[in-house]
Amino acid sequence: MMLRRARRIMMYSSWTGVELAPADPIIGLTQAFKDDPAATKVLLGVGAYRDGDGKPVVLPSVKKAEERVVASLQDHEYAAISGLADFCRLSVAFALGADSKPVVENRVACVQTLSGTGACRVGLAMLERLPAVGGGGKPIVYVPSPTWGNHPNIAKDAGLEVRRYRYLDDKTKTSLDFEGLMEDLEHTVEPGSAILLHACAHNPTGVDPSREQWARISRALAQKDVQVFFDCAYQGFASGDPENDAWAIRKFVEDGHNILLAQSYAKNFGLYGERVGALSAVCEDPQQAKALESQLKRIIRPMYSNPPVHGARVVATVLADPNLKARWADECKQMADRIQGMRLALKSSLEDLGSTKDWSHITAQIGMFAFTGLTQDQVLTLRQRFHIYCTLDGRISVAGLTSANVHYVAQAIHEITNSPAESS
Template sequence: MAMNALSRCSNQLRRLPLTRLRQMSTSPWSFFEMAPLDPIIGLNEQFQKDDYPSKVIVGVGAYRDEKGKPFVLPSVRKAEKILAEGGLDMEYAGIAGEPRFVDLALEFAYGEDSAALKEGRIQGVQALSGTGGLRVFGEMMKKHGSTTLYLPNPSWGNHKNIFTNSGLEVKNYRYYDADNSSLDFEGMVHDIKSMPAGSIVLLHACAHNPTGMDPTLEQWKELSSVIKEQDLVTFFDCAYQGFASGDASKDAAAIRMFVEDGHLISMVQSFSKNFGLYGQRVGALSVVGRDAEEAKKVVSQMKTVIRPMYSNPPRHGARLVTTILEDPQLTAEFREECKGMADRINTMRGALKDSLESAGSTRDWSHITDQIGMFAYSGLSNEQVLEMRAKHHVYCTGDGRISMAGVTSDNVDYIANAIHDVAK
């Protein structure tokens, strides 16, 4: 080793605490502690280890068919066949991904007739599904001087980590009234009115995770004007378009209303749930600018975050969505299939409520059928959730969130009895 490299190395070692130096003499990893399991994904690991025959998992938000099996949309199967026969190359995508996919994704959310889209004021990039798009947004905003992002309380469990790791301070606004199992709209408006100008407010575009409670259209209208008065940066997280009502266009109503009202929003889209493309990591991150030039500048900044992070996104899932959305027949089939998933979930909401009543529960479970989207925010406490896991081997997240997509005619009574037993 050259002399100056040697002394640089010994200088660095001298700066390490003695205990760490001792540990390094055996292994550079000896001082690594076991990290806690992820509260949502970690549930699957726990579930796999459980050998109880009637065990049930209703934790992770992934759709299951009537037999409780993972479901691939028939339109996606058809698109796969078309792609396989297309003899496509496997070259890198650009930093912003597949341009045709991005165009179609934006039309899907903002609407083909969107004036802002036609004016070129909405631009975007392909993202590593919803999570990747959220992180790119967080990093970009931090780089451009933002300090604080507000999340609804509660929100999807990963939001806080994503934005804290992006360097933003994460705060909450009131969203859910647990005592009445309803939206705390008054609290929400009050908290938004107290946010300092320039703060980022994250809104779930539809099918709020975990509560399944969305503002009504009138309430969205009010939020639109309150947010405008406050001069906030509005960031929509759109992970369930099609899962709330079964109609993807209807579920985009809040986004479209905000853009029509003149908000210069940003939005992340996930195609995990509506297209059932979970592991393919298909998403988009977009921005609405005052003009095309401004939107393009923002996209260029998204690209400067993406390039050193993962260079460019995978192509296959984006090509699947493109193949479907480019073809009117396949798009119609997809819309039917998406509605089929939403309808099955709604049927299971009714079935779970009925089973709870048949099991003898006298509690009011109407919130299960009032809520929409993939989840039922059951109202079970953490203690009750843990008891249900230990006694009945029914796994839901620690906050009592039940993925309705995992409930089937075969397991609904078993789940209802388990809930009733711990909630009596």
């Protein structure tokens, strides 16, 4: 039988020359961890909560709400472009407080978004097209140095120029450079730009301004024509108290800032994969809020048309029921407390091992992450010799620590920070 080889006709391909994009640093880290056969391996990369056994958690209050949602489910119709109205209303009250002036005066525009990332994307796209931001040139957004690795990507993809303001102290690597931050906000930031602030539990550093420092930041920014954009990804999860974690946002609103606010329900409700978030804008009056919302919808419609409904129904069910909300707050506090316990355990294990370094920042920092101050080389040694995976900037997800692995992690950190070269 004659073998006939099918001739491939060479068609035009747009894909010619497309190069392999670098893996996302955090998702890539998880893959490297999965591929590592070592029994002692520990993943301290991704910012997702784990229980004392290292397992993902579904909060009982969220489960209860989900059961109610499923039981009452009547159809799978599209949500509005702006999402579920009840969810938006409850979400704004959750962050700003039900009795805050803009809420009472009905002058907050809000749209449901694809979690916190989606809220940042829609918010920054909105800033990109505002006449007031940028003053005719390319609009600028200032982000803290360092910031969550995705912020610059989101801002650039939304068409903004990204600049940095000082945040982490370059010398200590573990505390706030408040003087540098104020100098940048007061003197370097250009009028007509936007400033992105982490509302609580700054990612990746876990270093937040004190209340007094927040008040000074608010006063300084009130003197400038800038748009304040709060990213709030950890309300309730940071300190265990959602009211406390919303303090900076509420202070700015009280001081008269018409803030833009991105909210995520990934961490505090454990709804990572459901993509529940909100973007809201405090406005001068209800008419302005209406106009703003209409423009936000104009951005959303061609982007993804409308958001998914399930997770937003779950969150709205919790927030609307005072008993369920109290249960959720309690469970959220338990997550925050376990993280705080692991911070203490790591610090005391390091001290028990005889480390003479100052590890007080581990317990002073807040939220899911600890910024250890480890150098890139030390992080790589941690990975290669000890099979402990964290990001190259020395950030560890404290949620990945358990009573079973914390001593091993402390031993490894002690060993690599205690070498003569390190202590010299």
